[in-house]
Amino acid sequence: MTAGPRPFGVLNIRSVIVCHCNAVSDRRILAEAGLGACTVEDITSRCAAGGDCGRCIPRIEQVLSIRSGRTLSPTVLSTAS
Numbered sequence: 001m002t003a004g005p006r007p008f009g010v011l012n013i014r015s016v017i018v019c020h021c022n023a024v025s026d027r028r029i030l031a032e033a034g035l036g037a038c039t040v041e042d043i044t045s046r047c048a049a050g051g052d053c054g055r056c057i058p059r060i061e062q063v064l065s066i067r068s069g070r071t072l073s074p075t076v077l078s079t080a081s
Contacts, residue, residue, distance in 0.1 A: 018059045021052035029063045038064065 015025035024047050029037075032046045040060050044051045050060050 018063060019049035019052075019056040021056075022048040024049035024056075026059075026063050029060060030067055033064055033067050038068070040064070 015027040018024055018026050018029060028047055029043055029049060032043055035046075037043050037046055040050050040057055043049050043060055043064070050057045
C-alpha cells in the first residue's frame with residue numbers, strides 16, 4: 001500500500017466542514033438534501049451554508065452533485081478549491 005494524498009470523499013473521516021462561516025459540514029448538507037433540499041438556495045435557507053461570504057458555494061454544489069450522482073465540470077471543480 002502506497003502513501004499519498006487521497007481524493008475528496010475517499011478519506012476515512014466522519015465529516016468535513018464545507019461552510020466555515022456557519023460551521024456547516026458535508027453531513028449536514030447531505031441530511032438536508034435527504035429531506036428535499038436540491039439547490040444551494042435550499043441549503044442556505046435550511047442551514048445558512050453559503051449565505052455569508054459565498055466561498056463555499058462550489059463545495060455545496062459538489063456535495064449536492066455527488067449525492068444526486070451527477071458529475072461536475074472541471075471548471076466548477078477547479079474553482080471550488
